[in-house]
Each structure stands twice: as structure tokens, then as C-alpha cells.
Amino acid sequence: MPVARPESSDSRVIAHVDMDCFYVQVEQRKQPHLRGQPTAVVQYNSWKGGALIAVSYEARKHGVKRSMRGDEAKHVCPQIQLVQVPVNRGKADLTVYRNAGSEVVSILARKGRCERASIDEVYLDLTEAAELMLAETPESLEAIHEEAVKSHVLGLDVDGVDSRENVKKWLIRSDADRRDKLLACGAVLVAELRLQVLQETRFTCSAGIAHNKMLAKLVSGMNKPAQQTVVPFSSVKKLLEGFPIKKMKQLGGKLGTSLQTDLGVETVGDLLQFPEVKLQECYGMNTGTWLWNIARGINGEEVEGRLLPKSHGAGKTFPGPAALRSIPAVEKWLNELCDELNERLQSDLEKNKRIAHTLTLHASAYKKTDTDSHKKFPSKSCPLRYGTSKIQEDALLLFQAGLREYLGSYQPKTSGGPHDGWGIIGLSVSASKIVAIPSGTRSISNYFHSRGQICSSAGESNDRFSKTAAPLSPSGSESNSGVHFAVSEIESPHKEEKSVHALASFDLKENETQVCKDKDPSFSSTMSQHDGFAFAQEIVTPSSSGTQSCFTVNQTESQKELSGENFLHVRLKEKKTSSSKEKGTPSILNFFQSRTSCASPKQQHASPFAVAKASSSSDAESIVNSCFEAFKQKNLPTKNRTRTGTFNFDQDEQRRSWSYKIDEIDHATLNELPLEIQEEVNVWLRPQKRANILKKGSSIPHYFLPTKDK
DNA sequence: CATTATGTCTGA
């Protein structure tokens, strides 16, 4: 349920950035000939052409919709290009999209706190940057970004015909409410970011800019693709009063339906008439207050500074006849899933220096013969031990524990034989409680050094753990440095039995635990062992993943380089030449359109690409590709440079300031250290309790107080 | 037999 957060006066500048049909764009970048074509990304081609999970805007024009089958889509739009999601280990593999999402995040995080909301969406808190812009350049907003001028400003465009002149006037209006000015700055900042995303990734996105997350999210999709929408303070009420309640985030499900059927609420405006207490009675304290606030455009949720996912999961469904009906079949697929999970954990460890602490198995099942076939297959979790085979082993144990519980006491003795009347419809394994390995140096480091116990390779002490590093997922070209444990020792069977096996926190009943013990003698190891060192196994195995590059470049510097090459202007001054563009065909789209025009002689000089392409190719796409490659090469060497103004780190990580380097610690010898130090180490490796900071009792200036109004 | 695969968050 949504939680109502107390709110301070909202002059924040919040943006929600949403990639346009993201998976399609990823595929189109890979196969440029698909650009501009009706395209959809589909997974599992075999059954009815597979399920569409992303649809290009060209295809949407032809009536193609997500949730269509590939066959349906072909029927509606015969020319449609269907691209399959990559399949690995017999299952869909979304790695390329995750990595592409990380590329985008690393760019969007440049100007303020950034929260990765999903694989293709982020929230930004640009308040500080906007305030700075307002303070530093009082009238210099004259140099309005070309893209910002094409913002849609709600309330400004009566009938959707807000000329860009009007928008420009609004953006630089000197008599404006301070909040509007801040939003105007936000619009400029977001426009710049979107352009940077386009330049550096070739992906377009849309955005909403408002005073809180809810409003920003609400409008980010209002003008798609490749456009942005601003919600001035003064237009909030009108925006919300007619807005369908079910389309509000969080209200698309049962709660929204209840609002409709039980309270007769169809629009957000309808909600205004209900007293807070009434809503609280119906839906509880938190949800009630949240609803009351939402109706008034109030939403105090903070943008969390988080660029990385909190968990990793790998799963697959086995619909109908594909259901798994034997333990060996389950084991086979579990192994595949765990293998993928392990690969992603390895990658996270290497790239982001993070360690997951909990392994969870989810499954869904049916029982043929049984009456209570509605019973859910229980999820089970246990401490996570690194290493494919360990994960596989533990996952299978979890599954078996779950299965026993699921089947209850009455199971045929012939259990294990094929077809016992049960079937597994879905399987997934996930890793959670991921914590960053802290950075810095400390006395412990000295301790090891003074004892000559250095285990990391000499000069490889890394800055990557420090705050200046940008631990973002796809950074494939990174050297395999960073974590240097004495793996050989830890991995020896001897050590393994001694200190690594740990499945203590199985939440099983006594008899179930007993069964597990039968299969795993080390089952009774303790939690603390797990917390400390279980992860150390197999982590050095070089990961074969990560082929994508991460373009984290110094912004100003790349701008120079770019403009020097006339690749694209980032901060454009007033440009009178390109004024013919309509709202519906935003100029950011011209990034690609102009490419096309590259091929046409008459417009060549007008295209930024004309300079770089050297007229060597007649293929517009290849021209752009070569431009892009040139850009990459120019900027890649700088990618590890410190960036200013970034917010790349988990708060946990930021709070702690350690003065040792964890990668210099020989974990195999940790057990022999003074207990004091052992405990300290354990603390870093244990998930940190998150401080529960709720701003209680702060004043709540409301957009539309029933009493004060407005 | 079919929105798949993944993710976040809250309440119990």
C-alpha cells in the first residue's frame, strides 16, 4: 500500500523520465534498419508468435498493442518487424535491456538525486540544480534550450496549442511565481539531460516535470514519444479533477476498483469530497491519508538516491503442458535459473562491489488430485552462499522444503517418481539484501599491512570503492580488479566445510529441518558464518558477462568535444532556423530524422552529421553509427574520470567512512584475527538497518485545502 | 495452458 508521507512545502523540482518503448529502441540501436519501422519485441516465438512486450510507435499507429500475440500483431500490421528477446539457458534473458537501462541511468544521474524506478524509468530530484540555475543565471535563462522551449506546459496550452513562443515566455517570465521559475529551470535541465541521453545512447525518452513524484509520473507519458511535460503549480487542480482514478499510480488495481465501486469515485476530483477520516476508516490510516493527499496533488515521497536494483531474480513459467512434474525436471530448470542468477551476482560484485545476503525461491504449482489446489506454493529463503553450485544446491533444498509444505502430509510414498499429481507452473530464484562493500582505509588495513598479510595484488588498491567511483552496472571494460580474496584457500573443500556452509536461517519446522539435514550435513551452520564469509567463494571467477560499455563522461568536457566536432549542440542558444517544427514532431526526434536527411543532398549541410560523416557512405544509418562510434571512442577513455555533481551511491555507503580497503583483507585469515576486528568486519558485511526517518508533524501546506482553498 | 520476467513495497 502506498504510504502517506508528511510533507514539507513543495517547491521541489521532480522529474520522471520514461524511455520510449525501450526494448524496441534497444533492438533498433542494435539493428538500425529497424528504425522508423513498425517494430515489436517479442518473447518466445513458438506459441502464437510469442508475447509482445514492447511496441514501437509506428506499430502502435497500426493498432498493434502490447499484450497482443505475435500472430495477432502480424495480422493487424503485416509489415511489422518482430524481434525476439535473447534466449539463454532456455529462458528469456533481459540482460541487454538491463545494461541499456544502466547506460541511461548513468547519464540521468548527473544533475541530481536519481532513483532507478524500473528498468526504463527514473525519478530525479533536480531541486538543487534548479535553485542553482535560478541563482546563478537570473536572466540568463534567455539562453533557453531549444528542447526546453518545446516543453508542454499544462495550463499554458489552451487547446493544446501552446506556441513555443508562449512556452519560452513562460520559461523566462520574470514575474513568475518562484515555483514556476524553478520548474522552468527543471524543464531546461531535463531537456539537456534528454538530449545527452540521446547523444550518448541514441535512445529517446519522455519526461514529466513537477513539484512531486506523483505529478511528474502522471504527465511523463502525456506527450510521447520524445517530449516533456511540465505541471505548473497553478494547473494541478485542473489536471487532477478530471483525471481517471484508475490511471493513478497505485490505483490501477484493487484499491482503485474499490474506490470506484465502494465510494463511487471515478476521477481524482471525486475524491476531494471525502474527509480524511472517512478515507482512513475505509482504507486504513496510511492509505487513507495518502489518498486524501493525492486528491490535492500532494505527495511527499522522496526521490531515493538509488541507481542499482535492490534484488536480482531469474524466473521462468511453464504454462500448462509444459509444467514440471518431477524433481529432476525441477532441478534441471532450477540449475539454469541459478546459473543466470549467479552470473548476475558475480557481475554485481565485480562492477558494483555489492554482496547479496538472501536467496529466495518462489514457485507456483498446481495439485491435480487435490481439493485445495488453491493453496499457494510457499516461498522459501535462506542465507545466500556465492557460487553457482552452492546456489543450485540451496535452491533445490528450498524447493523441496516448499514442496513438502505445499503437498502437506498426504503425499504418496512413491514420491520422487514422475507424476505424483503435482506440477510446477513457475519457478524463480532471487537474491536480495544486497549491500555495498564499504570503501576507504582504516586501521585494519594497517593491521594487515603491518602483519604482512596483504593479499591484494600490489598496486591494485582501488579508488573504485570511493565516492568518486561510479559503480554502475554495465562497465564491461573494467579491469578485473577490486575484490581480491584469498579464494583458493576458501574454496578448498576443507575450508568450505569449516566456515562456509550455512543454511541456518531456514524458516522450517523442526521435521522439515531434519529432512534437510539428511541431505546436507552442514545444515546446522550458523547465521553469523554466513554473514561473514560465505560470499567469498568463487567470486574471483572472471565473469564473461558485461560486453556493454558504460558512457560516463565528464559532462562539460564531452560537450566541448562534441561541439568542437559539431556533432550536436548540447546547450543551444536561441535558434531561429529550425522553427518550423510542430509540437507533435519534437526536434529531439530530429536526431534521427536529420540522419535520414543526411542521405538527401539538399539538407546535408543542415545536419550536424554532415560534418562527421565525410560523405563516405550513402547509408544514413551507417553515417549515424559512425558518428556514434566516434563519439564513443572519444569519450570512452575518460569514463573513469571523476564526475562532479553525481549521486551515485547508496546512502548506506555514503554514511560510512572507512579507512581501510576491504579488498586488501585476506578473508581466509579473518578467523584468526582478534575478535574485535572480526566483529567489525562482520558489521560491514551485514545488511545495515535502515534508519526509519519519518518526518512527523511537519507542516503540510496543501494545494487545495478545503478551508483555505488554493 | 499463456502478459513473461522482474522488480518494489507494505502488512501480518
Next chain:
DNA sequence: TTCAGACAT
């Protein structure tokens, strides 16, 4: 803490 369930893309 763990697990179930809601919600989202």
C-alpha cells in the same frame, strides 16, 4: 525475519 500479496512495466 520471513512470507504473502498488491502493484507496476
